[in-house]
Structures are given as C-alpha cells and as structure tokens.
Amino acid sequence: MTTHLTRRTFLKAAGVAAAAATGPTIFVPTARAKSDTLKIAQWTHFVPAFDEWFDKKYVPEWGARNGVKVTVDHISVNDLRARAAAEVSAKKGHDLFGFLDPPPAYENVVLPMNDAVQECEKKYGKLVNLAQRATYNPKSKQYFALSDNWVPDPLHYRKDAWGEIGMKPDTWEHIREGSKKIKEKNGMPAGFGIAQELDTNMMLRGLLWSYGAQEQDEGSTRPMINSKETVEAIKLMTAIYKESMTAEVFTWDPSSNNRFFVSGKGHIIQNAISAIRTMEKQFPEEAKKAGLMPPAAGPKRRMGSEHLLHCYVVWKFGENPEMAKKFVVDLIGAYNDAFLASEFYNFPSFSKSVSDIKGKLAADKFHPEDYGILADAEKWSAYPGYPGHTTAAIDECFNTFVVPDMFARVAKGEMSAEDSAKQAEADMKRVFAKWIK
Amino acid sequence: MRLLDREGFLGPVMILPAVLYVLALVGVPFCLSLYLALTDAKIASSELSFVGLENFRSALASPTFIKSLGNTFIFTFVSQALVLVLGKVLATCLTKDFVGKSVLRFLILLPWVAPISLGTIGWKWMLDSLYSPVNWVLQALHVVGKNTWPMWFGEKDLAMAAVIAVHVWRLLPFSAVIILAGLTSIPREINEAADVDGAGFWRRELYVVLPLQRPILFVAGLFGIIFAFTDMTVIYVLKRGGPAQATQVLASLAFFTGILGGDLAGGAAISLFLFPVLVVVAVAMLVIARRTEVT
Numbered sequence: 203m204t205t206h207l208t209r210r211t212f213l214k215a216a217g218v219a220a221a222a223a224t225g226p227t228i229f230v231p232t233a234r235a236k237s238d239t240l241k242i243a244q245w246t247h248f249v250p251a252f253d254e255w256f257d258k259k260y261v262p263e264w265g266a267r268n269g270v271k272v273t274v275d276h277i278s279v280n281d282l283r284a285r286a287a288a289e290v291s292a293k294k295g296h297d298l299f300g301f302l303d304p305p306p307a308y309e310n311v312v313l314p315m316n317d318a319v320q321e322c323e324k325k326y327g328k329l330v331n332l333a334q335r336a337t338y339n340p341k342s343k344q345y346f347a348l349s350d351n352w353v354p355d356p357l358h359y360r361k362d363a364w365g366e367i368g369m370k371p372d373t374w375e376h377i378r379e380g381s382k383k384i385k386e387k388n389g390m391p392a393g394f395g396i397a398q399e400l401d402t403n404m405m406l407r408g409l410l411w412s413y414g415a416q417e418q419d420e421g422s423t424r425p426m427i428n429s430k431e432t433v434e435a436i437k438l439m440t441a442i443y444k445e446s447m448t449a450e451v452f453t454w455d456p457s458s459n460n461r462f463f464v465s466g467k468g469h470i471i472q473n474a475i476s477a478i479r480t481m482e483k484q485f486p487e488e489a490k491k492a493g494l495m496p497p498a499a500g501p502k503r504r505m506g507s508e509h510l511l512h513c514y515v516v517w518k519f520g521e522n523p524e525m526a527k528k529f530v531v532d533l534i535g536a537y538n539d540a541f542l543a544s545e546f547y548n549f550p551s552f553s554k555s556v557s558d559i560k561g562k563l564a565a566d567k568f569h570p571e572d573y574g575i576l577a578d579a580e581k582w583s584a585y586p587g588y589p590g591h592t593t594a595a596i597d598e599c600f601n602t603f604v605v606p607d608m609f610a611r612v613a614k615g616e617m618s619a620e621d622s623a624k625q626a627e628a629d630m631k632r633v634f635a636k637w638i639k
Numbered sequence: 640m641r642l643l644d645r646e647g648f649l650g651p652v653m654i655l656p657a658v659l660y661v662l663a664l665v666g667v668p669f670c671l672s673l674y675l676a677l678t679d680a681k682i683a684s685s686e687l688s689f690v691g692l693e694n695f696r697s698a699l700a701s702p703t704f705i706k707s708l709g710n711t712f713i714f715t716f717v718s719q720a721l722v723l724v725l726g727k728v729l730a731t732c733l734t735k736d737f738v739g740k741s742v743l744r745f746l747i748l749l750p751w752v753a754p755i756s757l758g759t760i761g762w763k764w765m766l767d768s769l770y771s772p773v774n775w776v777l778q779a780l781h782v783v784g785k786n787t788w789p790m791w792f793g794e795k796d797l798a799m800a801a802v803i804a805v806h807v808w809r810l811l812p813f814s815a816v817i818i819l820a821g822l823t824s825i826p827r828e829i830n831e832a833a834d835v836d837g838a839g840f841w842r843r844e845l846y847v848v849l850p851l852q853r854p855i856l857f858v859a860g861l862f863g864i865i866f867a868f869t870d871m872t873v874i875y876v877l878k879r880g881g882p883a884q885a886t887q888v889l890a891s892l893a894f895f896t897g898i899l900g901g902d903l904a905g906g907a908a909i910s911l912f913l914f915p916v917l918v919v920v921a922v923a924m925l926v927i928a929r930r931t932e933v934t
Contacts, residue, residue, distance in 0.1 A: 287898045290683050307901035311683040389786065398881040449793030450768035452882035461769055594681070598900035603881075607703075610883035614795070625702060632697050636679065636902055 239271045240525050243285065244300030244512075246276040248457075248476035248547065255543035264532060270525055279400065279456055283601065289517065297520040298529060302400070302510045303586065304336040304347055307594040312515040315345040318527045322348070322534050327554030336511050336585040336592040347513035348530050351540070351548035353474045354579035355404055355509035357495040360469040363390055371470055374412065374438055374498045381446035384469050392446040393468040394439065396610045397454040398603040403586070404507040405472045406605050409435050411507075411584055412500025417599065417630070422590030423638060425630035427608070428623045431502070436612050436619040443613040452610060463492075472497065474509040475573070479545050482568045494572040496582050508583050512548070546573055549580075595630075595637035604629050669914075675907035682901035694908035703884050704892065704909065711888040711913075713799065714874075715867040718806045722863050723856060725807065726814030731844075733815070734822050751812035759876040762805045766791035766877075792878045795885030802886050806873050810866060814859045821855035822848070854927055861924045868913060868920075889913055 242261075247253045257274055265272040275296065277285050282302060289295030290311050315337075319329060333349040359371050366387065369380040381392040395402035410416065415431035418424060443451065450462070460477040462468045466488055471477060481489040497506030516526045533540065537555035540548055546563060550556045563573040587596040599605070608626035611617040617625070642648050676694050678687040698704045733744060750758055765773050774788040783789060791801040825848065833843045849856075871890035874880060880887030880895070887895075889912055897906015 283899045284894075287682055287901075307681060308683045310685050396882075398879045398884075449790035449882075451793070453768045453790055453792035453798075453878070455879075458768065465769060467769065594901060598896075598902055601899040601901075602703075602895050607883050610881075614883055616883065629701065629703070632701060633900075633902070636697070636905065637681070 238269075238522075239273060240265070240298065240522050240529060241296040242272065242274045242298045242300070242526075242529070243277055243289075243296040244274065244298075244514075245279050245282055245302055247544070248460075248474065249479060249544050252540070252544040252547065255539070260533070260536060260539070264529065268525070268528070270522075272529070293519040295517065295520075297522040298514050298516060298526040300512060300514050301347065302512060303597075303600065304349075304511055304513055304592045305515065305597065306339060306346060306592055307597055308515060309339060309342065309344065309346040309594075311518055312346050313518055313520075313523055313527075315348040315516070315527070316343075318348050318531050319345050321531055322552050322555075325531075326534055326537075326550075326552035328552070330551055330553055330580055332508055332580065332583055332585045332588075333511060333513070333551040335590075336508075336587070337513050338591065339593075340591060347515045348527075349511055349513035349551040350530060350534050350537070351544075351551055352511045352583070353509040353547060354549055354576050354583055355408065355472055355474060355497065355506045356575060356579070357497060358463055358471050358473055358477050359493055359495060360390070360491055361493045362491040363388065363469040371495055371498055374409065374500050377470065377498050378438060378442050378445065381442060381470065385446045390467070390469040391448050392442060393459050393462045393471040394442065394447065394451060395454040395459055396439070396443065396451050396606060396613050397458075398606055399454055399458075400456045401459055401473060401509070402454070402606045403600055403603065404509055406439070406609055407584075407586060407588075408472070408497050408506035409439060409500065410605070411505040411588060412498065412503055413438070414500070414502030416589060417596065417605070418587060418590045418593075418634075420589045422587060422593045422596070423634075425627055425634055427604075427630055428627035432608075432623045432626075433619045435500070436609055436622060439609050440613045440619070452614070472506065475545070475547055475576075478569065478572070479547070486568075489568065492569075494569065494575055496575055496578070504582050505584055506582055508585055511585060513551075546576065549576070593637065595634045598633045598637065599630050602629075602633075604633075672907040672911055675904050676911050678904050680903040680907070682898070682903055684903075690904070694904050695911075697905065698908050698912070703887065704889075706884050707880075707887040707889050707892040707909075708912065710799070710884075710886060711868065711890075714803060714806070714886075714888055715864055718803045718810070718867050719860055719863045721803070721807045722810045722814045723860055725811055726818050726859065727856075729811065729815040730818035730822055733819055747815060748812045750809050751816075755809060755872045756876055758809060759805060759873050762801075762808070763877055766801055768793065793882055795882060798878055798882060798886050802874055802877055805877060806867060806870070809873065810863055813866075814863060817855060817859040817862075818852065821852045825851050854930070857927045858924065861920050861927075864920050865917060868916060 253276065261272045261274055279302060286299055286301070286305065286308070289299065290308065323329060329349070330352070333352055337347040337349050338345050357371055363384050364370055364380060367380055367383045369376055369383070371377045371380060377392070384390050385392070394405060396406075407417070410432060413431045413435040415429050415435055416426050419426055459471040459473050460480060463471045463473070463477045464481045464484065466485070475494070478489065478492050478494060481492055496504060498504070514530045516523050520526060534550075534552055534555050537550045537552070538557060541550060541556045541559075541562065546566070556562070560574070560577045563577055564570050566573045586592050586600050590596075604626050608622045611622045611625070612619050677689060677691065679690050680687050729747065733740065765771060768788075768790050771788070771791070774783065777783045778785060778788070789797055792798045829847060829851070830843065833847045838847065869890055871888065871894055874886055874888055874891045875894065878886055880891050889909055893906045893910040896909055897903050900906070
C-alpha cells in the first residue's frame with residue numbers, strides 16, 4: 203500500500219506539530235509560586251575539599267534543619283559574570299548568586315543586604331574593612347552584596363632557591379634583584395602574570411599601591427592612575443620581566459601561575475594559598491622547599507590585593523529571598539568549619555566568625571610558620587578601587603583589564619611607561635564618564 | 640478552489656516560519672542593539688537615557704577598539720584565504736579514489752561537528768606554555784631548544800597566528816565540503832574534453848575548474864567571512880584577546896565591555912561596527928545567488 207502526503211495533509215500535520223511544540227509555553231501561567239527550593243550558584247572552588255564540605259555536608263544539613271531543598275550549581279571562575287548577566291537579563295535564575303569580585307553594577311537588581319550585614323555584625327563581629335569598602339555603596343547607603351569570605355594573596359617562593367642567594371623576597375626591589383640572581387644561577391624564572399586575567403588584575407594592583415599609586419581618588423569620582431608612582435611601578439615590573447621572566451606570563455589564565463609554581467619551573471608567584479596546598483598534596487617533598495611571605499613592600503607601603511572577595515547577592519526576581527539571606531547568615535555562623543574545610547583559603551569577612559585564627563594557622567601540619575603570616579593578612583590587603591569604594595566604573599575597568607594592559611604594553615616594548623599610564627588614564631576616564639553622572 | 644491550494648496564499652504561509660524565525664532571532668536582537676547603542680544602558684539599569692552617537696564616539700576614541708577593528712580584519716581575511724586555499728586542496732584530494740577515503744572524510748569533518756568550545760579547549764592545552772605537546776614535538780625534532788619554547792599566546796604575532804590556525808582548523812571541513820560539492824557537480828565531459836585537448840593539471844584547474852567553481856568559492860568565502868567576523872569563541876577560549884589586546888576582535892571586545900564590564904550600551908555600539916561589513920557580504924551573497932540562479 204502506498205500513502206500520499208498531500209500539501210494539505212502536510213500543512214495540517216505541521217500546524218498540529220507547531221501547536222504541540224508551542225502550546226506548553228503559551229499556556230504556562232506567568233505568575234510564579236514561591237518555591238520551597240533554594241537555588242544557589244557559585245564558583246567551583248580552587249580547593250576541592252571546600253566544595254566537598256559545602257555540597258555534601260553543610261548544605262544537606264542546613265536544608266534538613268530548615269525544611270528546604272537546596273541545590274548548588276558550580277560555575278567555573280571565568281563564566282560567573284556571563285552567567286549572572288544572563289540571569290539578570292532573563293529575570294530568572296538562582297536565589298543566591300556568589301560572585302568572586304563585588305558586582306556594584308548589579309545594585310539595581312539585587313536586594314539590599316543591610317539587614318543581613320547588621321545581623322552578622324551583631325553575632326560575628328565587624329565586617330572587615332576591605333569587604334565593607336568593596337560591597338557598600340555610600341551614595342545609596344546600601345550593601346549590594348554580603349561577603350562571607352575573602353582570600354589573601356601572599357607571595358609563594360622557593361626557599362631553596364632564595365636561600366642559595368642569601369635573600370628573601372621582602373621588597374619589590376629584593377624581588378627584582380633576587381630573581382635576576384636566581385635566573386642567572388639556575389635558570390629558574392620568576393612568575394608574575396601580565397595577562398588579561400583575574401590573578402594579574404589583583405597582583406598588579408598590589409604593586410601599584412605599594413608604590414603609592416592608586417586607580418582613583420578616595421571619593422571614587424575620578425581616575426588617578428596616571429602618576430609618577432604608577433610609572434615607577436610599571437618600570438619595576440618591566441625590569442623584572444626583562445631580567446627574570448619569560449613571555450609565558452602574557453599567556454596565563456587564573457590557574458597558570460599555580461601550575462608554573464607547582465611544577466617546580468618557577469621560584470616565585472603571588473597567589474592564593476591553593477598553589478602551595480596543591481604542591482603539598484601532589485609533591486610533598488617539593489612542598490617542603492616552598493614558603494609563604496606577605497606581599498612585597500614598595501617604597502610607600504606593604505600592600506597586596508585580596509585575591510578574591512567572595513560575596514553573595516540575592517536577585518530581586520529570586521523566588522526565595524528570605525531563605526537566601528538566612529542561608530548566608532547561617533553560613534557565616536558556620537565559618538569555623540568553612541575556614542578549616544577550605545584549608546585556610548577562605549578568610550572570614552566577619553572578624554569573629556572564626557575563633558583563634560592564629561592558633562588554627564599554627565596547627566597546620568605542613569607549613570605552620572608559613573601559614574602563620576596570614577594571621578595579619580587583613581593589614582596588608584586591599585581591594586579594587588582602593589582607597590575609594592569598588593564602584594561600577596572600577597568594576598568595568600577591572601573586567602576590561604585596564605591595569606594588566608597598561609603593564610603589558612610597556613613590558614612588550616610597545617609603549618613607554620609614561621605613555622601607557624596616560625592611555626590607561628584615558629581608558630578609565632571614558633569608563634568613569636559613562637558610569638558617574 | 641480551497642484556500643490551501645492557492646499559490647498566493649500557500650507561498651506566504653510556507654515562508655512565514657522562516658520569516659518569523661529571522662525576525663525573532665535576528666531582527667529583534669538587531670533592533671535592540673541599535674536601541675541600546677543610542678542609550679546609556681547598563682547591565683542592570685532600570686532607566687535609560689538617549690545619548691545619541693556618544694557610545695560610537697567613545698568607541699572610536701579608544702585605542703583598544705581601533706586595535707580590535709584591525710585585528711578583526713586580519714583574523715577574518717587571513718583565516719578565510721587559508722581556508723579557501725586549503726579547502727580547495729582538500730576537496731581536490733577527496734575527489735580521487737584511495738583506500739580509507741571514507742574514514743578520512745569522517746576525520747576531516749570532526750572539527751566541524753565537534754562543539755567549538757571543546758575543540759578550542761583542546762588547542763589551548765596543545766599550545767600551553769608549560770605542557771604543550773606541540774612544543775614537545777618541536778623540541779624532540781630539535782626545531783626548538785629546551786629553553787626557547789615558543790610561547791604561542793605570549794607573543795602578539797604568534798598569538799594571532801595561533802588563533803588563526805585554530806579557526807582555520809575549525810572552518811576547513813565546512814569549506815572543503817562545499818567545494819567538494821561544487822567539484823562533483825562539474826560534468827565529467829568537460830574534464831574529459833580538457834584531457835583530450837591536452838590540458839595538464841594546472842591548466843585544467845586554472846582555465847576549467849576554477850572558473851566553473853567561482854560561484855561556489857564565493858559562497859564558501861562569504862559564509863566563512865561571516866563566521867570569522869562574528870566569531871569570538873576561539874579568541875575568548877584561547878586567550879581572551881591577549882596578550883595586551885593583540886588578538887582582541889570586535890565580537891570579543893563587545894562581550895567584555897557589554898557583558899563582563901556591564902556597559903551594555905558600549906558593548907552594543909561596538910558590536911554594531913560589524914554591521915556595515917556584514918551588509919556588504921550579505922548583498923554580495925545575494926547577488927551571486929541571483930546570478931547563479933537556474934531559470
């Protein structure tokens with residue numbers, strides 16, 4: 203038997219198929235019911251043990267205590283911002299969204315966290331200064347995010363290599379001099395990223411501050427990047443690059459300097475402690491030769507940037523805002539466990555949410571003395587936008603890599619330090635003009 | 640006569656889904672981009688103000704934008720030239736009969752059918768500064784020394800060469816398949832007549848095959864130009880536009896500015912600079928399609 207598909211039959215079938223495909227979307231009611239599920243999005247932690255604790259212990263227990271089903275979606279570090287933008291655009295997504303750097307541009311679409319900050323400050327002590335400056339908008343008097351932790355950014359160095367030349371990387375000049383000697387002696391390069399990525403953004407800001415340079419004024423209203431201090435800092439990094447590094451520092455992503463140090467190829471990087479922790483697990487003998495130091499001092503001060511500042515926002519369009527806030531407040535209350543689960547990676551944003559930090563650091567089984575330097579990390583850590591606030595303009599400059607590019611142009615010999623600082627200023631002015639009215 | 644049997648009714652009905660599709664997925668986003676580019680829209684702003692051409696002026700004043708514009712043309716035209724030449728070579732090889740031809744065809748198509756991000760991540764590792772298998776091979780062959788490994792994404796020319804190479808790898812199968820279709824459509828008698836007249840390989844290619852293939856080569860080239868001009872995946876995954884914006888193109892710069900930087904209007908304005916080129920390419924494609932139309 204043969205069948206004939208006539209034009210009319212085909213059109214009828216196509217019409218039925220189209221109706222079947224679109225019907226469900228047409229008839230879905232637009233009103234949303236409040237959900238009994240709490241949906242969390244946050245990064246995939248560089249210390250896997252933290253995600254293990256968070257996903258398999260803390261979250262299920264919290265969910266059971268509060269009668270809420272909690273789902274956690276981990277997103278890679280490079281994709282967080284794009285995912286957040288997609289959720290805001292669709293006005294749909296997670297109830298709680300964890301950022302690795304504060305998102306002031308999103309203030310209009312998030313719930314103020316002032317009440318949660320107040321509650322946490324009552325229970326767990328003051329919000330540390332750098333987290334406060336980075337998540338608070340003094341104009342609107344709103345906390346647009348609630349930070350549960352921040353991450354110090356110490357120097358990682360090879361004690362054996364530095365011991366051989368009888369030096370320590372205490373100042374940036376020491377780093378320049380020592381790196382040159384080590385490269386000449388055993389060929390090991392230094393590793394300070396000059397790439398369009400997160401770690402470079404942080405490390406180079408620390409260098410600028412230690413030279414007395416700054417991105418903007420204290421009132422967060424105008425760029426101040428073009429200064430003689432900036433020029434000096436650029437010249438110093440260019441010298442370190444030319445004398446002691448290879449072009450790979452232009453190729454890096456956030457995990458590259460970890461691999462560079464852990465592999466034993468390089469003798470110094472500036473990074474969160476995930477690098478040395480990985481070394482302890484993968485190459486315990488080599489790890490004994492590694493150590494931590496505070497960021498190097500410059501002519502003006504000793505200062506580095508926080509490596510990450512983790513903070514949660516609650517979207518206005520979220521389905522479970524109250525539970526979302528409660529989750530973060532309770533998480534901050536559990537920071538003794540979180541601090542240990544992260545193997546000291548996550549430092550508490552509320553000063554008393556972890557008891558006896560010094561004692562805990564000193565009890566480390568691998569590098570008690572080295573981790574001990576982190577006890578003072580807050581004193582030598584700042585945040586993007588220092589000494590002003592982290593604003594939307596600073597955020598755009600951060601995410602379009604104005605500072606790394608300023609250094610890279612000079613290190614690659616494309617421009618003088620003076621001209622590059624001028625170009626960075628012009629770039630920042632364009633961005634500030636768009637955001638500040 | 641029933642309504643569905645009338646050509647005047649049925650024609651528009653049949654074309655309607657395609658029109659709706661283009662309107663929804665191309666027309667609406669394009670109009671939205673135009674609208675955003677003329678305002679001060681930010682990623683989470685609730686209020687917009689009309690700012691005229693300010694975003695375009697701001698983009699043109701940025702050295703990064705100018706650099707990205709130049710990179711876009713280099714990336715597009717160098718990669719397309721390579722894709723067409725190599726595609727032609729590959730297609731010519733595939734017209735011959737040899738053992739394992741079907742396996743080879745399958746392998747050649749893999750880069751095109753595999754997700755672009757996965758393939759690009761593979762290349763990122765192949766060209767890694769620390770663990771690059773490519774560099775290991777070069778070292779084993781004594782082409783480079785242990786401490787003189789090429790840093791594929793560390794030098795601006797090498798970085799551009801690397802992103803172009805990966806893009807060529809990605810687009811080559813598409814181009815080869817189109818050209819192969821063109822080659823197989825050339826009547827056998829024409830080739831035989833050229834043989835009888837004593838034409839060698841090069842003379843036949845230059846005076847017989849290429850002229851006959853010109854329309855299809857144009858189509859392959861123009862499609863490729865659109866793919867390359869609007870693509871940011873290879874650039875973004877491999878090096879995020881670095882080093883020092885040396886591989887930044889307009890599509891990726893628009894993404895960094897609009898999505899990651901939060902300046903939606905600025906990002907929209909940058910993306911619209913692609914439009915004039917794409918219009919020229921689209922018009923050229925329509926003209927060629929019309930000329931080659933069978934009537």
